[in-house]
Amino acid sequence: MISYFRLQGYPFMKNIPVTKLRLSGSQMEGLMMMERVLVSKEIGLLIGESGTGKSLILESLAKKLPQNVYRILHLPDPQGSARYIWRHLVRQLGIDRPGPDAFRELHRQLILFHQEAGRQPVLLIDEAHHLRPEAIEQLRLLTNTTLDNLCPLILIMAGQPELSGHLQNPSYEAFNQRVGSRYRLLPMSEQETHAYIDHHLQLVGAQETIFTDEAKQAVFNCTRGIPRRVNQLCLAAMNCACLRGLTTIGPDLVNQGIEELIEV
Numbered sequence: 001m002i003s004y005f006r007l008q009g010y011p012f013m014k015n016i017p018v019t020k021l022r023l024s025g026s027q028m029e030g031l032m033m034m035e036r037v038l039v040s041k042e043i044g045l046l047i048g049e050s051g052t053g054k055s056l057i058l059e060s061l062a063k064k065l066p067q068n069v070y071r072i073l074h075l076p077d078p079q080g081s082a083r084y085i086w087r088h089l090v091r092q093l094g095i096d097r098p099g100p101d102a103f104r105e106l107h108r109q110l111i112l113f114h115q116e117a118g119r120q121p122v123l124l125i126d127e128a129h130h131l132r133p134e135a136i137e138q139l140r141l142l143t144n145t146t147l148d149n150l151c152p153l154i155l156i157m158a159g160q161p162e163l164s165g166h167l168q169n170p171s172y173e174a175f176n177q178r179v180g181s182r183y184r185l186l187p188m189s190e191q192e193t194h195a196y197i198d199h200h201l202q203l204v205g206a207q208e209t210i211f212t213d214e215a216k217q218a219v220f221n222c223t224r225g226i227p228r229r230v231n232q233l234c235l236a237a238m239n240c241a242c243l244r245g246l247t248t249i250g251p252d253l254v255n256q257g258i259e260e261l262i263e264v
């Protein structure tokens with residue numbers, strides 16, 4: 001496909017460096033809302049359907065934060081018991097053998113880290129809809145300011161819409177009160193989807209038009225502007241074009257791409 005379309009690499013891949021990405025309007029807003037909690041030292045909640053760019057926003061945020069001010073801790077997929085999570089985080093802080101009470105140990109280490117290294121710990125949790133209830137409640141405790149006005153942990157969580165549903169349970173009232181920024185990530189608009197397709201192709205050096213405007217419209221209609229789906233469909237349509245010996249993609253090839261994706 002690369003040589004067929006005279007490209008410098010595979011298009012629509014997920015491993016594009018964040019510095020080369022152009023965020024959509026909603027993604028930029030989501031990123032800004034999450035940056036806000038760094039100042040207010042509250043909890044940030046980023047909600048979005050699968051494939052809308054939540055992980056990408058967390059990654060962009062991590063890249064933007066100055067390392068001499070913040071210490072980023074990551075929890076890419078918080079499945080497992082709360083204890084397992086605390087031990088995992090203590091290890092990220094450089095302690096190989098957490099004590100028997102992993103939560104207290106984590107709290108202690110966060111404060112020690114703050115005092116000794118002078119950097120604010122920030123925890124980024126992706127796939128937060130997988131968090132167990134006891135972990136959510138204890139995470140809130142980690143964000144409580146200490147008597148000497150120190151915030152052990154700033155918490156930013158990204159998850160699928162079901163996370164919002166879970167948090168509506170009255171038992172999370174205290175947690176919800178601490179959420180300072182809440183943002184629902186939207187898919188791209190039609191115009192953004194067109195620009196997104198062009199941008200991905202430019203990144204791999206496309207010189208000529210590959211997708212016609214009608215084809216881009218068909219991609220938008222079928223994917224509702226969800227980036228991961230756009231990637232999959234555009235790649236499938238390009239594969240169909242290769243097989244048929246065509247270099248320009250119209251809506252018919254996009255429809256064939258859809259069929260190919262459904263069959264797989």
Ligand SMILES: Nc1ncnc2c1ncn2[C@@H]1O[C@H](COP(=O)(O)OP(=O)(O)O)[C@@H](O)[C@H]1O
Nearest residue numbers: 014021022023050051052053054055056227228
């Ligand atoms: N603004 C963007 N520019 C380029 N690629 C993007 C953009 N937004 C999302 N993507 C791509 O779409 C896919 C889905 O994004 P991801 O952050 O993994 O979504 P989520 O975590 O919400 O499921 C990834 O391959 C990502 O690289």
Ligand SMILES: [Mg+2]
Nearest residue numbers: 054055126127
């Ligand atoms: Mg993700």
